[in-house]
Every structure is written in C-alpha cells, then in structure tokens.
Amino acid sequence: MFINCTIFHVKSLSNRRKGFFSTSLPIIKAVAHSCILLLDSLLTIVGFSRAAMGSLAVILSGFFSNALAQSLPKNKDSLYRANAVSTASKYDNNEPYYIVLWNSTLPENVHLIRRIDDRTAIIKISSQQTYNFFNRHTNIAVANSSWKLSPSLSSHISGNPAKSSHTYVLTGLSIDTLVTACNKLLEKRQILSVDKPSRSVLVNCTADYLISKLMPLKEVIFADVRIDANTEIGIIGYDRGYHGISALDYAIPGADGRNIVAGIKEQKVDENDLDIYGRIVSSGIAQTTTSRHATEMASIIGGAGNSFYDGKGIASACLFFPSSFTNLFADNEDILATGRVSVQNHSYGTAIQSFYGAEAASYDHHVWRNPYFVHVFSAGNSGTAFSTEGKYSGIPGYANITGNFKMAKNIITVASIDLxxxxxxxxxxxxxxxxxxxxQLAAYGPSGASDAAxxxxxTVAVMQQVYADSNGSSLPSSSLVRAVLYNTAQDIHSPGIDYKSGYGSVDSYRAVTAIRRRQFDSGSLRQSQIWYKDINAPEGMAQLKATLVWIDSAGAVNTNRALLNDLDLQVTxxxxxxxxxxxxLPTEANVVSLSSAALRKRDSLNTAEQIGIALPVPxxxxxSVTGNNISTAPISFHVVYHLDTLNTFSFTHPQQSEDADRSEKERIAVKWSTFVADTNQIGNLSVSYNDGAEWILLAPLKLHTGKYDWAIKDTNAVAMFRMETSFGNFFSNRFFIGQVTRTKMDFVCTDSLRLxxxxNTYATNYTVYAFGDSAYLKPLLTIVDTFRVISRRDFPYTVYAVKPNLMNGLPAIRSRASNIDEGVRCFYKTLYYDLLDNNQLDLTLEIGAPEYVDSIYFERLTSYGQVRNTYPGIRAGTGNGIYHQFIEGxxxxxxxxxxxxxxxxxASVYTETLQVLSSGFKPLLFYPNPANTATSLKFILRSASAREGQILFFDITGRLLMKLPARAGSVNIS
Structure with a gap:
C-alpha cells in the first residue's frame, strides 16, 4: 500500500506547476530513487528474479522520468529523449558522451561536444564527480549515437537500402585516434581520404555497417553522407556593364589582378583557351578532366580578352590555380600557400543542406589559420525549392542554399541577378x-549563380592586388575584403539587407576605390574591451554606412549556432x-518573418554587422566595437566606413566603344550613380552623336532609378550622354559607336599570309596584333592600308587581330582574333562539289585574294594523280571570288x-584532290564487287533516283531480307 501511495504522490506532483519542478528536481529524484530501493527489497522477499526486478526498475525509472519531463517544454523534452539511451541515467566510464538539459544556463568549464539548442547539449564526462555535479543541476542521460548524425545522413539512412555502399564523412575529437579506430574496423581501401584540419575521414561502407559498427565508436562525434558536387551554371552570363566593371577597367588603369593567383576549385580549365593561355599555375590537386564550365569561370574572373573584348575578365592579369571539387573540404593549406593562392572560386553545390558540417568547419578553420584567404561560393540554383531539414524546413523560397560547406562563417556566398x-x-x-x-552578396548571373560567384x-583579386601595391606586397585580411565588399554593395531587392541579396549587388569600382582611399580601420579586442573611431559628417550627406567584419574560429560540427566569438557594432x-x-533580420521560421524588413538591434549571429544612417544630421x-562574448582572444576585426554626398552624379556605363557594340547588342543600359534626397527628383537624359555639338533628348527620368534602356543608333559617330538636373549638368565619357573591325584571312601559304x-572612316591607321610568346596579344606593326601580307618566317604567329586608331584619340574596338588554321589555305578557302541529276556535278572553288590570281583551271585526275583532263580556264576577277565548273558523264x-x-x-597553287563517288548512269551501284562477307556491302544511288523510294534486299530464293531508305549507305552481309 505504501508503494501505491508513493506512486500516487509522484503522479500528483506531475500535475503541479512547472516552476515547482524547476526548483525541486533533486527532491523528486530522491523520491524516485527511494521508491525503487523499497520495491527491490519487497520483491526480493516475495521471490522475484533479479532480471524481472531490473526490467521493472527500468520501467519505474522511465515512469518517474516521464513525470519529470512534464515540467519541461515539449520540444526540449523531445530532443532530450531522441538523443538519450535512458532518461534515468547513471555514470558509466565506458560512455563518455552525455546529453544534458538545463533550465537557466549551462554550467561553466564544461567539455561541450555539440550544442543541440539553447538548453540542450552533448557533453563529455570523464569522472563520477563531474557526473554528480551535472546530475544535481541538469537533466542528464547517457547519449545514444543519433546525435552524431547530420540531418542529411538521417534522411539518407531512411531512404536508402542498408546494404548499399556509400561514401560517408566521420569526424572526431582527435584525427589520430579516429584513424586508428577506423583502421581496426575497415579495410584500407575503405578509408578514402583524411582531412586533418576538420579531423575528418572519408570512408566507404554500407549504411548498416556505419550505424552498427562505426557510429557507436567513442572516437566518432559526427557523421555525414558525402554528396557529389555539381556546377551551377548552364551557359556563360557576363556583362561588363554590371557592377561598375567597365568603369573600373577604364578609370583605374593597372587594376587588373596582376601577381594574384585565383583558385578555380571544380574541374580543370582548358589550358589552350586563348584568354587564359599561359597563366595556369602547376597544380598537383587539379581534376583530370577539363570542362567548359571551369574555363568560363576562369574567363569571367580573369580572361585576357585576347579572343575579343567580351573575353576579358575582371582581373585580366591574374594567374589561375586549378583544384578538384571531388574533395569538398578546404584544400590543403600548404599546397595553396605554395601556389600563392589568395582567393578561391567555388561555383558548385551539392544538395540543400541546413547544418554546420565538417566541410563548413574545414573552411572556417582554413580562413582562421590563413586570414588573408578569401573563399567565394555560389549560393546555388535552388531558389524555388525548400529545405527538408533543420529549423527552416518546408518554407518555399528560403533556406535553400546548396551544400553544408556554404554554412561556414568566414566565406562569401553569392546570389545571382537576372537580365x-x-x-x-x-x-x-x-x-x-x-x-x-x-x-552576403549578389552579382550578375542570368543563367546561374556560378558566374555570379x-x-x-x-573583384576580390583586383582588391587584393591594389591593396598589395600600396602595402609592400602584403595581402589584405579577408575580413577587410569582406567588409569593403559589403559596405560598397548597391542595395537591391528589399530595402536594406535581406535573405535574397544579402548586403546587395557587388560594386567592383566602388570596392576597389574604397581600398585605394583607405576608407577602413582595424583593431583587436578581448572580452569587454571597446574600440572606437570618430567620423565627422558635414552638411549635405546622403548616408553614412559602417560595416564590421571579423574572422571567427571554426565551430563544433552540427552545432545549433556557428558563432563562437561575438563582437558588437554601434554608432553614436x-x-x-x-x-x-x-x-x-527576423529569424522566425515562416515566410512572413523571413521576408520582413530588417530592424535595428544587437546582432548575436553573424561575423559581419552593418549600420546605415540615411541623411545623417551633421x-x-x-x-564603436565591443568584445561581447569572446572565447578565443584576441579577435581581430576591420571596420569600413563611407559618407555619400547628396546631389552628386556620375555616369558609369558606357565608358568606351566596346560598351556600345551594336553588332553584339542593339540595346544597352545607360547607367549612373547618384545620391538624391527625393526619389521623385527628375533629370533629363540626352545623347549627342557629334561630339556634343547637338543634343537629342531621350527621356525625363527619375534619377534614383540609376539606368535607362537605350537603343544604340546604327551609325558611325562619336557619342556622349548628358544628364540635366536641378543641381547641375553632368556628361559621360566620349565613346565611338560604329561598325566593328572584322578581319579576313585572304590566303595562308607556307611562306606568307595576307590579313x-x-x-574605318575615323581611323588614321591600324595596329596589327599577334599572339605569340606571351599570354596576351601584343602590337606587331602599325599601317595605313587595310591589308597586310605577312612573312611567316619573320612573324611565326598563328593568331592575329586588328585595332583601328581613331583620329580623335578615342579607343576603338579591336577585332576578334583570327587563327590562320581556321580553314583558309594558300589562295583559296574551300573546294567542294554537289552531285546533280543526269550524272552531273557542280564543282565550286572559293579563293581568298582575287587580286593576286590570274585564272582558275579545274582538273580531272587519274587514281595515280596524273592529269586526265583540264577544263577551260576561268579568268579571275569575276564571280566575286567564287568559281564553278559543271562536269558531265x-x-x-x-x-x-x-x-x-x-x-x-x-606561280601555280594546287588545291587538295576530291574523290567523288558516283553510280554513273546506273540507278544503283554496289561496291566492293565482288562482295566480301568480312566487310560491309556499300551502295550509292544516282541523284535522279527516287528520293522517297526504298532499296529491297532479297536472297537467292527471292525471300525479302530487308528494306532500307533510298540513299547511300551500307549493309552487313555476313
């Protein structure tokens, strides 16, 4: 009866206020323990077995724990239960990992393995004394292995056969003990690779073996399934009119990324591509297969522009270091350092993964140890999808970034902007x-996020170069690069920061300008220390913007919050x-919250913080920056600041002739930068086609829109734009619009060629360029004529281009590069034939330079090359360089x-010899004859034969064997 009474008493307690349990947890545990001891004594007296008593004790323990759990929030209890072996736990020196749940704060000096949420964690306990301490202050239980699984691995296990093999990522507290443990359970071939910085091993095994053998290992604290990387673009999308790229190229000569090595992590680039040739750094970790995608990424980053102006990248003088994305961890830091790589492009993704995995930790660790290094990732092309895991699962259009490595804190991820x-x-x-x-940023990428990244x-490569040029070749910290990019970005999408575009669209020109003007400062802080800088804002300012960025140490894998060291920014x-x-931004898990505007408040999540003040009072x-929660001291940081002035205006595009090439685009965006207080303020945009002598009004426009869609006039002229505003008139650069120079290889002989x-009516002369022993086209000679015969002995080059030099000194567009091996031969381009009806043939020759040719003779040869018949000569100068000979019989x-x-x-020049196969006057010709069963029997039809007919094959008995279309072909007769 006493037992029943005690159980009733605990049940009654379970219905009391939650506050009672939060303050009386030790008392309730004591009651539960006393009840179990009493029951043990009574059942021994009546003869129950120890096994039965053990089972019943476990049931009662679970019962009391259930009663206790009613005092805890439901979601906390579910997390606790899901990761606990038994909710009535005791210390076990064979079980180092325990799950704890607390009501207020986690006790200090705990060996934290993984924080599951703000009140639940996995900790490591190595003594009874430590266990007793936590048992007094928290709910504690031996942790099962489920806490080690990444969300992706959990989904993978539920959706894949247990016996099929896959590649998995295992992470431990010590890489040495983890490798030792794996070696004991796996064959050597099953251990694929080791990543020491993240303390991870890639293994190949079945899901069943993973769960039953590897997950229980105390050396394993995290497991994930490896997903192959995929590039995130279909067709190249690149427009130098975006992001101030043309302004950067025109206004800051020499800002071209020279001496910077940019990493391309994916497949291998085409080393023979004209725009990146000669600039590939030798790499022992490059992919073996070459891809068009990798080559296009390299072209956007730093193409030389040898092929044409649209092949010129942003950092056109940088070098490239290829590495393979079969390794999803950060590349070996020693290899990257040897290659002098300082920025690496990652235009690929895997699946939507909403967790901080081993790959994310490896990239944070890499930047923490190499603070100058910048990793740039494409955000992904899954904007219409939704996550199936984590806090934001099931929310369409949000939290769909592809790859857990993009959850790192010290990287840049880039969204794509469409047409x-x-x-x-x-x-x-x-x-x-x-x-x-x-x-964090957005960039132009109409066909995907790859080209945006x-x-x-x-842009980063140019920033690094410009900084190094004025700082003794030292590279800037990645925190400075990120802060400058975020502070100079142009706001798009929603006003202020948002989850679609981050801080806005990258502005390459403003970012490089901020580096050159040194609009930044830096410092380092320990806990509770404060750093500050005073900025004077005069009258007439449009906005004050300040951005703080720091590098944080790598977090624990699968942690609920990645940030470890927190700095706070404020402006007073x-x-x-x-x-x-x-x-x-709001972080509640619903569309309304995630699409809401940003608020001013303390940020405790990000390694970057930004304050913007519109129309600041003078x-x-x-x-000021405060060290709010610093566990790894000291923490270095950078602050970038900028004041924009009201009523300023400048055109940013077009800047030069290549920005207004009508042969490529009939319409372009005229763009400008301005700061006005009134978004309804109007300016009149005009264009001149005679160097400013006369102006044509295009449209009155709201200045704050920043662009106008302009149809390029089909003319040859020097053009410029004017914007008339209430605070002054502003003019663009003068630029030439007209027909682009197009070269032609007239002939290519063994000793000479003619180009x-x-x-061009505006040209005084022309410069011929050649591609030879350097990575760039170089000027070869300047001439007045519109052609040039070039000695191949004196100039042994294969690629040529021509650029007009205009009388007004304006730059013109250089022609596309021409390769002498692209089909042009010695004084002729092509020789071909068409079979006609009635056993006739039309033989056609196209010559390259008619002014050098006297006449054309067509010849019929024997199979031994002897001239059998010469047809009457045709005088050159007729036929527009194309000559025909009709042949009968x-x-x-x-x-x-x-x-x-x-x-x-x-002199005579001979073309190649054509072999024309004909059935003569027969409707159908078979060959070889006699036929050989070891080879196919081929056949050809006379041109006049029925085009829609069929060829019927019979055997010697008249049996129909097959039907084939009435055209030349072959049939297997074996």
Missing part, C-alpha cells in the same frame, strides 16, 4: 541554418547621444578532281 537586374527566381536564398545572413572572385551621434544599432559619429579588314565509281590556281606572278 532585368533583379534577383533570379532560381537563385538560392538564406537564411543559413542558424538564422545568419546568407547569401566568379564576378565576385575577380555624439552631439545628440542618439545610438544606432546594426540592421538585423556632427561627429563614434563608431585584310574593312576601312561521271565515271562509275570514283572520279578525282582538283583546281589549279594560276597567280599573276606565274
């Missing part, structure tokens, strides 16, 4: 798994005492034909 200049619907969006802002990588107007806090603004091009079988080109200097 209309807005965020592409296919572009992946944030937030990151823990609510952090991601992607490459545009940012190219000293005269009024007004305090401005950073922009912070005075002194103190930018020609059309005349073709032989049954093969007819041999060629052309002889008689030059005006008396």
């Amino acid at each position: 209309s200049g807005t965020i592409s619907s296919q572009s992946s969006s944030g937030p990151a798994y823990d609510g952090r802002l991601s992607p 490459a545009a940012v990588t190219g 107007h000293l005269e009024s005492g007004t305090v401005f806090l950073p922009w912070v 005075g002194t603004y103190r930018v 020609s091009w059309q005349r 073709l032989d049954e079988g093969i007819t041999y034909l060629r052309a002889r080109i008689l030059l005006k200097n008396g």
Whole structure:
C-alpha cells in the first residue's frame, strides 16, 4: 500500500506547476530513487528474479522520468529523449558522451561536444564527480549515437537500402585516434581520404555497417553522407556593364589582378583557351578532366580578352590555380600557400543542406589559420525549392542554399541577378541554418549563380592586388575584403539587407576605390574591451554606412549556432547621444518573418554587422566595437566606413566603344550613380552623336532609378550622354559607336599570309596584333592600308587581330582574333562539289585574294594523280571570288578532281584532290564487287533516283531480307 501511495504522490506532483519542478528536481529524484530501493527489497522477499526486478526498475525509472519531463517544454523534452539511451541515467566510464538539459544556463568549464539548442547539449564526462555535479543541476542521460548524425545522413539512412555502399564523412575529437579506430574496423581501401584540419575521414561502407559498427565508436562525434558536387551554371552570363566593371577597367588603369593567383576549385580549365593561355599555375590537386564550365569561370574572373573584348575578365592579369571539387573540404593549406593562392572560386553545390558540417568547419578553420584567404561560393540554383531539414524546413523560397560547406562563417556566398537586374527566381536564398545572413552578396548571373560567384572572385583579386601595391606586397585580411565588399554593395531587392541579396549587388569600382582611399580601420579586442573611431559628417550627406567584419574560429560540427566569438557594432551621434544599432533580420521560421524588413538591434549571429544612417544630421559619429562574448582572444576585426554626398552624379556605363557594340547588342543600359534626397527628383537624359555639338533628348527620368534602356543608333559617330538636373549638368565619357573591325584571312601559304579588314572612316591607321610568346596579344606593326601580307618566317604567329586608331584619340574596338588554321589555305578557302541529276556535278572553288590570281583551271585526275583532263580556264576577277565548273558523264565509281590556281606572278597553287563517288548512269551501284562477307556491302544511288523510294534486299530464293531508305549507305552481309 505504501508503494501505491508513493506512486500516487509522484503522479500528483506531475500535475503541479512547472516552476515547482524547476526548483525541486533533486527532491523528486530522491523520491524516485527511494521508491525503487523499497520495491527491490519487497520483491526480493516475495521471490522475484533479479532480471524481472531490473526490467521493472527500468520501467519505474522511465515512469518517474516521464513525470519529470512534464515540467519541461515539449520540444526540449523531445530532443532530450531522441538523443538519450535512458532518461534515468547513471555514470558509466565506458560512455563518455552525455546529453544534458538545463533550465537557466549551462554550467561553466564544461567539455561541450555539440550544442543541440539553447538548453540542450552533448557533453563529455570523464569522472563520477563531474557526473554528480551535472546530475544535481541538469537533466542528464547517457547519449545514444543519433546525435552524431547530420540531418542529411538521417534522411539518407531512411531512404536508402542498408546494404548499399556509400561514401560517408566521420569526424572526431582527435584525427589520430579516429584513424586508428577506423583502421581496426575497415579495410584500407575503405578509408578514402583524411582531412586533418576538420579531423575528418572519408570512408566507404554500407549504411548498416556505419550505424552498427562505426557510429557507436567513442572516437566518432559526427557523421555525414558525402554528396557529389555539381556546377551551377548552364551557359556563360557576363556583362561588363554590371557592377561598375567597365568603369573600373577604364578609370583605374593597372587594376587588373596582376601577381594574384585565383583558385578555380571544380574541374580543370582548358589550358589552350586563348584568354587564359599561359597563366595556369602547376597544380598537383587539379581534376583530370577539363570542362567548359571551369574555363568560363576562369574567363569571367580573369580572361585576357585576347579572343575579343567580351573575353576579358575582371582581373585580366591574374594567374589561375586549378583544384578538384571531388574533395569538398578546404584544400590543403600548404599546397595553396605554395601556389600563392589568395582567393578561391567555388561555383558548385551539392544538395540543400541546413547544418554546420565538417566541410563548413574545414573552411572556417582554413580562413582562421590563413586570414588573408578569401573563399567565394555560389549560393546555388535552388531558389524555388525548400529545405527538408533543420529549423527552416518546408518554407518555399528560403533556406535553400546548396551544400553544408556554404554554412561556414568566414566565406562569401553569392546570389545571382537576372537580365532585368533583379534577383533570379532560381537563385538560392538564406537564411543559413542558424538564422545568419546568407547569401552576403549578389552579382550578375542570368543563367546561374556560378558566374555570379566568379564576378565576385575577380573583384576580390583586383582588391587584393591594389591593396598589395600600396602595402609592400602584403595581402589584405579577408575580413577587410569582406567588409569593403559589403559596405560598397548597391542595395537591391528589399530595402536594406535581406535573405535574397544579402548586403546587395557587388560594386567592383566602388570596392576597389574604397581600398585605394583607405576608407577602413582595424583593431583587436578581448572580452569587454571597446574600440572606437570618430567620423565627422558635414552638411549635405546622403548616408553614412559602417560595416564590421571579423574572422571567427571554426565551430563544433552540427552545432545549433556557428558563432563562437561575438563582437558588437554601434554608432553614436555624439552631439545628440542618439545610438544606432546594426540592421538585423527576423529569424522566425515562416515566410512572413523571413521576408520582413530588417530592424535595428544587437546582432548575436553573424561575423559581419552593418549600420546605415540615411541623411545623417551633421556632427561627429563614434563608431564603436565591443568584445561581447569572446572565447578565443584576441579577435581581430576591420571596420569600413563611407559618407555619400547628396546631389552628386556620375555616369558609369558606357565608358568606351566596346560598351556600345551594336553588332553584339542593339540595346544597352545607360547607367549612373547618384545620391538624391527625393526619389521623385527628375533629370533629363540626352545623347549627342557629334561630339556634343547637338543634343537629342531621350527621356525625363527619375534619377534614383540609376539606368535607362537605350537603343544604340546604327551609325558611325562619336557619342556622349548628358544628364540635366536641378543641381547641375553632368556628361559621360566620349565613346565611338560604329561598325566593328572584322578581319579576313585572304590566303595562308607556307611562306606568307595576307590579313585584310574593312576601312574605318575615323581611323588614321591600324595596329596589327599577334599572339605569340606571351599570354596576351601584343602590337606587331602599325599601317595605313587595310591589308597586310605577312612573312611567316619573320612573324611565326598563328593568331592575329586588328585595332583601328581613331583620329580623335578615342579607343576603338579591336577585332576578334583570327587563327590562320581556321580553314583558309594558300589562295583559296574551300573546294567542294554537289552531285546533280543526269550524272552531273557542280564543282565550286572559293579563293581568298582575287587580286593576286590570274585564272582558275579545274582538273580531272587519274587514281595515280596524273592529269586526265583540264577544263577551260576561268579568268579571275569575276564571280566575286567564287568559281564553278559543271562536269558531265561521271565515271562509275570514283572520279578525282582538283583546281589549279594560276597567280599573276606565274606561280601555280594546287588545291587538295576530291574523290567523288558516283553510280554513273546506273540507278544503283554496289561496291566492293565482288562482295566480301568480312566487310560491309556499300551502295550509292544516282541523284535522279527516287528520293522517297526504298532499296529491297532479297536472297537467292527471292525471300525479302530487308528494306532500307533510298540513299547511300551500307549493309552487313555476313
């Protein structure tokens, strides 16, 4: 009866207030323990077995734990139960990992393995004393192995056969003990690779073996399934009119990424591509297969522009270091350092993964140890999909970034902008798994996020070069590079920061300009220390913007929140005492919250914080940074700041002739940068086609829109734009619009070649370029004529281009590069034939330089090459360089034909010999005859035969064997 009474008493307790349990947990545990001891004594007296008593004790223990659990929030209890072996736990020296659940704060000096949420964690306990301490202050139980699984692995296990083999990632506290443990259970061939920085091993085994043998190992604290990487683009999308790229190229000569090595992590680039040739650094970790995608990424980042102006990348003088994306961890830091790589492009993804995995930790660790290194990732092309795991699962259009490595804190992820200049619907969006802002930037990528990432990588390379040029070749910290990019980005999508575009669209010109003007500062802080800088804001400012960025140490794998060291940014107007806090986005897991505007509040999630103040009141603004929660001291940081002035204006595109090439685009966007207080303020945009003598009004426009869609006029002229505003008139650069120079290889002989091009009415002369012993086209000679015969002995080059030099000194567009091996031969381009009805043939010759040719002779040869018949000569100068010879009475079988080109200097040039197969006057010809069963029987039809007919094959008995279309072909007669 006493037992029943005690159980009733505990049941009654379970219905009391939750507050009672939060303060009386030790008392309830004591009651439960006393009840079990009493029951043990009574059952021994009546003869129950120890096994039965053990089972019943476990049931009662679970009962009391259930009663206790009713005092805890439901979701906390479910997490606790899901990861616990038994909720009535005791210390076991064979079980190092325990799950704890607390009501207030986690006790200090705990060996934290993984934080599951803000009140639940996996900890490591190595003594009874430590266990007793936690048992007094928390709910504690031996942890099962489920806490080690990544969300992706959990889904994988439930959806794949247990006996099929896959590649898995295992992470431990010590890489040495983890490898030792794996070696004991796996064959050598099953251990694929080891990543020491993240303390991870890639293994190949079945899911069943993983769960039953590997997951219980105390050396394993995390497991994930490896997913192959895929590139995230279909067709190249690159426009130098975006991001101030043309302004950067025109206004800051020499800002081209020289001496910077950009990594391309995916497949191998084509080393023979004209725009990256000669600039590939030797790499022992490159993929073996070459891809068009990798080559295009390299072209966007730093193409030389040898092929044409649209092949010129942002950092056109950088070098490239290829590495393979079969390794999804950060590349070996020693190998990257040997290759002098300082920025690496990652235009690939896997699946949507909303967790901080081993790959994410490896990239954070790499940047932590190599603070100058910048990793740039494409956000992904899964913008219409949704995550199936984590806090933000099932929310369409959000939290769909592809790959757990993109959950790292010290990297840049980039969204894509479509042709209309807005965020592409296919572009992946944030937030990151823990609510952090991601992607951080957006860039032009109409066909995917891959090229958007490459545009940012190219910009970073130029920033690094410009900084190094004025800092003794030292590279900038990645925290400075990120802060500058975020602070100079142009706001798009929603006002302020958002989960679609991050801080906005990258502005390459403004970013490089900020580096050159040194609009930044730096410092380092320990816990509770404060750093500050005062900025004076005069009258007439449009906005003050300040951005803080720091590098954080790598977090624990699968942690609920990645940030370890937290800094806080604020700006104070000293005269009024007004305090401005950073922009912070809501993180609640629903569409309304995630699409809401940013608020000013303390940021405790991100390694970057930004404050923007529109129309700042004049005075002194103190930018301060506080070390709020620093566990790894000291933490270095950078602050970038900028004041934009009201009523300023400048054209940013077009800048030069290649920006207005009508042969490539009939319409372009005229773009400008301005800061006005009134978004309804109007300016009149005009264009001049005679160097400013006369102006044509295009449209009155709202200045804040920043662009106008302009149809390029079909003319040859020097053009420029003018914007008339209430605060002044502003003019663009003068630029030439007109027909692009097109070269033609007239002939290519063994001793010489002739290159020609059309005349440009504005040109005083022309410069011929050649591609030879360097990575770039170089000037070969300057001439007045529109053609040039070039000695191949003096100039042994294969690629040529021509650029007009205009009388007004303006740059013109250089022609596309021409290769002498692209089909042009010695004084002729092509010789071909068409079979006609009635056993006739039309033989056609196209010559390259008619002015050098006297006449054309077509010849019929024997099979031994002897001239059998020469047809009457055709005088050159007629037929527009194309000459025909009609031939009748073709032989049954093969007819041999060629052309002889008689030059005006008396020399003859012979074409190749054509072999023309004909049935003669027979409707159908079979060969070889007699037939051989070891080879196919071929056949050809006379041209006049029925085009829609059929060929019927019979055997000797008249049995129909097959039907074939009435055209030349072959049949197997074996």
